[in-house]
Amino acid sequence: MIELIDFGKDYGEFRAVECLNLKIEAGEMFGFIGPNGAGKSTSIRFLATLLKATRGEGTVNGHSVTRDPMAVRQSVGYMPDNFGVYDGMKVWEFLDFFAVAYRIGKTKRKQVIADVLELLDLAHKRDDFVNGLSRGMKQRLCLAKTLVHDPPVLILDEPSSGLDPRARIEVKALLKELRRMGKTILISSHILSELADCCTSIGIIERGQLLMHGPIEDVYRRIRGNRSIEVRFTSGMDVGLSVIRSFPATRNVVADVNHCLVELDTDDAGVSQLLQQLVANKCGIRNFAEKDPSLEDVFMMVTKGLVT
Numbered sequence: 075m076i077e078l079i080d081f082g083k084d085y086g087e088f089r090a091v092e093c094l095n096l097k098i099e100a101g102e103m104f105g106f107i108g109p110n111g112a113g114k115s116t117s118i119r120f121l122a123t124l125l126k127a128t129r130g131e132g133t134v135n136g137h138s139v140t141r142d143p144m145a146v147r148q149s150v151g152y153m154p155d156n157f158g159v160y161d162g163m164k165v166w167e168f169l170d171f172f173a174v175a176y177r178i179g180k181t182k183r184k185q186v187i188a189d190v191l192e193l194l195d196l197a198h199k200r201d202d203f204v205n206g207l208s209r210g211m212k213q214r215l216c217l218a219k220t221l222v223h224d225p226p227v228l229i230l231d232e233p234s235s236g237l238d239p240r241a242r243i244e245v246k247a248l249l250k251e252l253r254r255m256g257k258t259i260l261i262s263s264h265i266l267s268e269l270a271d272c273c274t275s276i277g278i279i280e281r282g283q284l285l286m287h288g289p290i291e292d293v294y295r296r297i298r299g300n301r302s303i304e305v306r307f308t309s310g311m312d313v314g315l316s317v318i319r320s321f322p323a324t325r326n327v328v329a330d331v332n333h334c335l336v337e338l339d340t341d342d343a344g345v346s347q348l349l350q351q352l353v354a355n356k357c358g359i360r361n362f363a364e365k366d367p368s369l370e371d372v373f374m375m376v377t378k379g380l381v382t
């Protein structure tokens with residue numbers, strides 16, 4: 075649904091994006107992650123047809139970004155990282171303005187505006203002035219305007235920036251709902267915990283280069299290397315620790331009062347074997363669970379070059 079093929083962008087002498095290749099399938103929610111200045115907005119603005127590539131190409135919904143930008147615009151709802159609102163405009167007028175720009179007829183516009191206001195929970199603000207809205211509501215209104223022409227693809231640059239925790243949770247719930255409605259979503263964000271539980275795949279970009287991308291589970295798996303298992307005991311922890319320490323796949327053990335963290339170099343069968351040995355040795359176990367790294371851990375490891 076979205077593809078970048080050898081995309082590169084120079085600003086004068088400065089190479090902002092090196093050579094980016096990326097493929098996002100229909101129905102995915104793709105999290106685009108990178109430190110400030112990594113090249114996320116540059117890539118996003120190219121896909122939204124607002125920026126010319128220095129090298130390479132992109133396609134959205136089967137349309138070439140460089141050769142058929144008008145068709146791409148029909149397919150994309152784009153939310154920039156900072157957007158302006160017009161003074162003296164009411165909420166419905168703001169949406170009407172964009173609906174006219176997308177050449178939606180007058181009768182249909184009324185219905186479309188009512189629908190998106192309903193979806194974004196802004197119906198009660200229909201006749202309020204846009205510049206009097208809170209930041210969270212302005213952000214929701216901007217998301218509403220990306221939907222007026224019912225595009226299959228949404229490209230959202232930092233949609234949650236500057237929002238308080240409650241407003242961020244609301245935006246996240248909305249994005250999940252939009253994905254459920256069949257939209258393909260590309261979202262950039264610095265709030266990694268937020269992306270972790272709503273994205274199906276991620277890409278990590280730094281200094282204009284895509285360091286890693288793929289389904290979120292694959293990325294975790296590639297990072298994980300050794301597996302980290304947390305074991306909580308109700309009894310028999312001394313015996314349990316000697317079983318764990320003598321287990322051939324054990325690489326490291328960090329023990330606390332009634333639980334320990336074990337690093338294992340093994341597969342699923344090995345993990346299960348360790349559990350069986352603990353049970354066979356009559357250890358009381360309250361919890362035996364694999365600990366996944368957080369998206370923050372993944373991001374730090376990849377951008378520090380600890381993983382290739």
Ligand SMILES: Nc1ncnc2c1ncn2[C@@H]1O[C@H](COP(=O)(O)OP(=O)(O)OP(=O)(O)O)[C@@H](O)[C@H]1O
Pocket residue numbers: 085088090108109110111112113114115116117155
């Ligand atoms: N119009 C421009 N002229 C010159 N340099 C630019 C221009 N736009 C962006 N850059 C530079 O290109 C690099 C990539 O910028 P970009 O905005 O794409 O990064 P980003 O990953 O979106 O960062 P952020 O998370 O801070 O928004 C940065 O070093 C930036 O300073």
